[in-house]
Amino acid sequence: MSFDKEKALKMCNDFCKNTLMETLExxxxxxxEGFLEAKMPVNSRVHQPxxxxxxxxxxxxxxSVGSAASLLFVNPExxxxxxxxxxxxxxxxxxxxIVTGTARIIHQGRSLHLWEIKVTDEQGRLISLCKLTNMIMPRRR
Structure with missing residues (x-):
């Protein structure tokens, strides 16, 4: 099965409606294969004092980008x-x-995913280096 980039991006962006991700733009x-990227504008809405x-x-x-990336490996239904x-x-x-967050998979297990997320500026300079652990579990109805 091949990776469908457009379908993946549409799914991730559709999940953002009426959430913090939409608020933060x-x-x-x-x-x-193995990565997801998202952008966020830097303006007064995301500033500290x-x-x-x-x-x-x-x-x-x-x-947001690391959790959405895990969704690409599972069936969200x-x-x-x-x-x-x-x-x-x-x-x-x-x-x-603008800052860009790029999540790359480090470990993809059945119940845990480990991601490295690099947040960079427009010149590719590293702003923040993050590590995210996601738990994969059956959907609660």
Whole structure:
């Protein structure tokens, strides 16, 4: 079975309606075997009081892209993805523009997925390095 990039992006973007991802204007922009990418604008909506990108907004981007990436490996009609641990190292400040979160699979087990998410600026400079563990479980009805 081949990977359908357009179908994957549509599914991920459709899941964002009426959620935090929509509020933060996170848009899924690229996908492939073992990775998913999303972009988020940096403006006053995601600033901390000093006018810089809030670490919490960065982590929200990272968890959003990593959790959505796990959905690409499971059947969301019968399986749920739950983020159970996330860590972030914030390395560079950002005041405006766009940040990109790219999740790459580190471990894909039946019940746990481990992702590395790099959040970068428009020049590809690393803003934050995050690690997300997702639990894969039967969907609750």
């Amino acid at each position: 996170i848009t899924f922009t690229d996908a492939g 000093m006018g810089l990108l809030h670490g919490g907004a960065t982590v929200a981007l990272a968890e 019968v399986t749920e993805v739950r983020g159970i641990e996330i860590s972030a190292n914030h390395l560079r400040a950002k005041r405006d523009g």
